[in-house]
Amino acid sequence: MGEDKKMKRCPVTLQPDIENLLQDLSADDFSSASAEERADFIQERKSVSYWKDAWRRLRKNVVAMVALGVIIFLFLFAFVGPMLIPYGYEQFNKGAENLYPYHYTLEDQQRLDAEVAARTQSETLDVDQLIAQAKAEAEAKGEKFTKKDEAVIKAQAKVAAQTASDTPEADPNVIRQELGIKKHLFGYSVDELRRKAAGESVFPHVFGTDMYGRDIMVRVMYGARVSMAVGICAALLVLVIGATYGAISGYCGGRVDAVMQRFVELIYSVPEMLVVLLIATALKPILTEYVNSGGNSPMKAFVNILGPNLISMFIAFGVLYWVTMSRIIRGQVLQLKQQEYVTAARALGASGGRIIRQHLLPNCIGQIVVTTCLQIPSAIFLESFLSYLGVGVSAPLPSLGSMATDALSGMYTYTYRLIVPSVILSVMILAFNLFGDGLRDALDPKLKK
């Protein structure tokens, strides 16, 4: 349309040339649009909702998407993983104590034993054999063979074995290297290897086992589950308390707001870490006593299911950490309540609660989501900190923090026991942090730097 239009007018003018335009239009141009054109038109104007827009932006953020992937993976690891593994977190696997996350094949071990025996022939006489020998000698001489003599022989044999393994040529690691024995992935005990060789299917100890023979992988899964549950529940708790408090404070304004904000300031200046530590320590025994005090009530059952230590942690978190959320919501509500739609709602006779729920909170959903999401890693952080100090999640339930404490005693020999929970914990917090950052960029383009 209008392609053959000639430019007769002054080229400098900015005024649209309407007269020309109208002249160029034919009657055809006023016919109604075909169905196809209509569909096209609608397609073009397809509305992009807030969430769709945010999701589009989020999808472009590679880091955030990778973080989301990691979070989903960890979630499956923590919640589906334990179902796939035939070990329990409190199951002592006999004969599988102190396994490294790698193993040597049975043949290799036999080769090694043979080699060690060959090198330290004299010392590695069987203790029982020695005792039998001494017994025979003693009887031949007509003396009595006492328990004490037996102990002496045992001790001697032990010392001999020790010195044998201390001598460089008998060091198993050196011999392994000389024989070219290689490590294989995953930990198996000797017994498990035999069963495996016999055709039984044995699930490996992927991350090895601890000093009681408990499978570290299962424990880490449960630990991750505890961490995630604490993180998400605490964040939701903070969301509920903070959003309610902030919205009421902001909406009411005036004297109510002033009083409520004094209280927020008060909590702000309380040393959080200290009080959380105190509350967690103090509430745990109180709740434990409450659960054990006999009698039945729904409240008691509830406390019992979650466990006293988790609840005390939630309370500690709920008491102190909602202030940031409430400040953010209050700021938003203060701005939003001046908008016309709020006035309109009020004119229609909507109650304050309804306005907050229906109009104000949905409009600061972006901020709420971002703050909640960033609250999760900080809750996980806190949980691991408390568990590490021994006042958080307590045995038998494993926690990543308490696993790290347990591993401290043998951390040079069994470094993996420290590394595995530490890495999982750090990766989890990192993923939540990165995803939260990405979410903030996506939901709040103004903040994007």
Add this chain to the structure above:
Amino acid sequence: MSKYFAKRIGMALVTIFLVTCLTFLLMNAVPGSPWLSEKSPSEATLAALNAKYGLDKPVHIQLMKYLGNLLKGDFGVSLKMQKNRAVTSIIAEMFPVSARIGALALTWAVLVGVPLGCLAAFKRGKFTDSVLRVICTLGISMPSFVVASVLLVAFAGGLAVLKIFPTIFDPALGWRSYVLPCFSLGFYPMCYTARQTRSAMLDSLNQEYIKTARAKGLKNVKIIFKHALRNALIPVITYLGPQVAFTLCGGFVVESVFSIPGLGRYFVQSIQNRDYPVIMGTTIFLATFIILMNVVVDLLYKVADPRINLTKGGE
């Protein structure tokens, strides 16, 4: 101004009072007593002990008495860990140890964190920025016990070649024993400071007066450190204020890992031992310190940005 500070200090006193009461009540609500040990003492001994330390009275009377003593500067005596030693003298002994390590840790955290944040903001979107961002996000994602134990494994015995530093803190060994605790204590604040500085710097680098400074032909160093940084410091100061108090009183975790005889470790031990007066004394000491630092932070706002008007609530 003076009215504002009167208000602030009044608020601070109320907070300290509330923290004191809260701690006291929490401690008393915990079942079990400080006298529990392997050889359980007889009823008569228990009663005598309770009477001696005033634990047989109702809670509110104990609280009143404690508050009264507190006003006189009497924090009570340790019940268990160092029997009958005044809590004030324990704090006086432990605090300098923690404070020395904490001060070193925070110093390096700020001296490294702030310039790194500036660098990242200045090189925004470039490779340097990405690397720094990864490091700093990683840093705020690693709990201090992870950092501390990884350092221990790496540099204090895990590998024979790298066994440079001692595992257990011992002032007699000189600077070597300070390196690992200070590093692990300062790592989180360093990363956090760098992140804060970066985002605040990005804000202030977009301001008009930076354009003016550039137009004047000032050097980059001068623009960043003299003009932009000063305005970017506000959020950093806000974070660092309470952090100073916390770090000087010792990282609870780092002190446990390195067996440092400082206040933080002692606090955790006193909780486990139910040594009420020590818990109370340490909490009040730390709370007062933190609240005081918050007031100092307000003063520093004014120094960093003279335009800030404290009396109007700053909003």
